[in-house]
Amino acid sequence: MIIDISSVLTGEKLSQDVDYKIEKEDAAVLSENLFGAAVTSPVTVSGNIKNNGGCVTLTAAASFDYEGECARCLDPVKGSFSLELTRTVAAAGTLTGDEEDYIIAEEGKIDIDGEICEELLLSFPSKLLCDEDCPGLCPKCGKPKKEGKCGCPEKEIDPRLKILAQLLEK
Ligand SMILES: [Zn+2]
Ligand SMILES: [Zn+2]
Known part of the structure; x- marks a missing residue:
């Protein structure tokens, strides 16, 4: 104006x-x-x-x-x-x-x-x-985290560490 x-x-x-x-x-x-x-x-x-x-x-x-x-x-x-x-x-x-x-x-x-x-x-x-x-969305199932627990595991083991663990077991 x-x-x-x-x-x-x-x-x-x-x-x-x-x-x-x-x-x-x-x-x-x-x-x-x-x-x-x-x-x-x-x-x-x-x-x-x-x-x-x-x-x-x-x-x-x-x-x-x-x-x-x-x-x-x-x-x-x-x-x-x-x-x-x-x-x-x-x-x-x-x-x-x-x-x-x-x-x-x-x-x-x-x-x-x-x-x-x-x-x-x-x-x-x-x-x-x-x-x-x-807290955003659960990266696994997409449910908003503020709505409560979705049941997905809290922490995923890094897949590279998993392989390493398997190698060490042998
Ligand atoms: Zn939000
Ligand atoms: Zn989830």
């Missing part, structure tokens, strides 16, 4: 709230790259832009709901992911150095949707887990 922050940039206002939603369609870059998880809500953006003696700073929390599956046991995983970001805002043409770390306001307006989606993407876990300690 394009936000007009000209009165904060000029210092006429010292702060301005930023509260809006990025609809799922506009956050496509996010949903297409979430390692198989799906975005199930709009991205909520909530924060403010402050002018502190000429230094303009954006602080915002962004969050969205997702659905995916546990990387270890394949159970469905649902959750909400959020992060906070802080950026310095500068009017176009006022910077002499590198513009990369800044949000540049063109004619007093900024569009931070791309910035927010990119940041969420970079921080989203590449592997979802139903639980930090999810």
Whole structure:
């Protein structure tokens, strides 16, 4: 969304709230790259832009709901992911150095949707887990270990050791 922050940039206002939603369609870059998880809500953006003696700073929390599956046991995983970001805002043409770390306001307006989606993407876990300690699936029968013992032997003897043992017996 394009936000007009000209009165904060000029210092006429010292702060301005930023509260809006990025609809799922506009956050496509996010949903297409979430390692198989799906975005199930709009991205909520909530924060403010402050002018502190000429230094303009954006602080915002962004969050969205997702659905995916546990990387270890394949159970469905649902959750909400959020992060906070802080950026310095500068009017176009006022910077002499590198513009990369800044949000540049063109004619007093900024569009931070791309910035927010990119940041969420970079921080989203590449592997979802139903639980930090999810024990995963039994490698023999495929039963989720958290559902209890499946009866498979806990430890398999390494087949190479078995051969060695047989050789030693002879
Ligand atoms: Zn799991
Ligand atoms: Zn098993």
